[in-house]
Amino acid sequence: MSWEKIDESTYQYDEGGVRFFLLMGKKEALLIDSGMQTHNAKELVKELTDLPVRLFNTHADVDHVGSNEEFDEVMMNLAELVNYKLPHPSQKIIPVYDGDVIDLGERELLAIALPGHTPGSTALLDKNSGMLFSGDPIQDGHIFMFGEMRDLSAYIHSLRRLDKYKDDIKGIYANHGTLPVDYSIVPKLIEGALQVERGEIVPTEADRFGKTVHVYDVGVASFLCD
Structure with missing residues (x-):
C-alpha cells in the first residue's frame, strides 16, 4: 500500500477496498478520512508534505476512522x-x-451534507477542480443501508439535492469502488433506490458481519439493506 497521485496536490491511499485522501493547499493539508487498517495516516502524510495536516471525516463508520x-x-x-x-x-x-467552506489556502472545499447512509454523511466539493469527495453514498460498489441509522428515503433526498451542483462536479471520488465516477451515476442511484423502496427489485441474500442482509442490484451499484 502506498500513496497514489490524482494530481499534483491530491493523493489517495488505497488499503484494498477502502481508501482515504490527502488534499494540499497553500497553507494546510487535509486528510479526508483515515482508513481502516491504517493507524498511522498522519505519519504517512509526511511522505508527501511538510504542511500542517487536519482531519475531516465524511462519516464515522469503522472503515473511515482507523x-x-x-x-x-x-x-x-x-x-x-x-x-x-x-x-x-x-x-x-x-x-x-x-454549506461551510474549509479553506486550505487557495483551495476551498464546500461541505455538502448527504444524510442517509449515516446521519452525518458529508461530502466535500473542491471548488477549483470540481472533485467531489463523497464518502460512501455515491459509488459503483456496495452501499451499506442496513442496521441502525441508515435511511433510504433520506438518502434519496440527499442525492436529489446534488442536482444544483451538477455543473460544478467534474468527477466523484468515493472511498470505495471505481475512482473516479461520473456525475451521471447520481440519477441512476436515485432511480435504483426508488425501485428498492417500491419493491420492484427482487433481492438476493448475503451475510455481512454475521447478519443476513438483502442485496439489491440496481445496475450501477448494489444496496445492502435489512
Missing part, C-alpha cells in the same frame, strides 16, 4: 456523533455543517 486517534482535532458534521466514539477524551470535534 487513524483518528493520531489527531487532537477532527472535523465532522455533528449529526455523526451518534456514530462516533472519541478515541481519546481530549480529542476536540470541530463542527462542519452543510
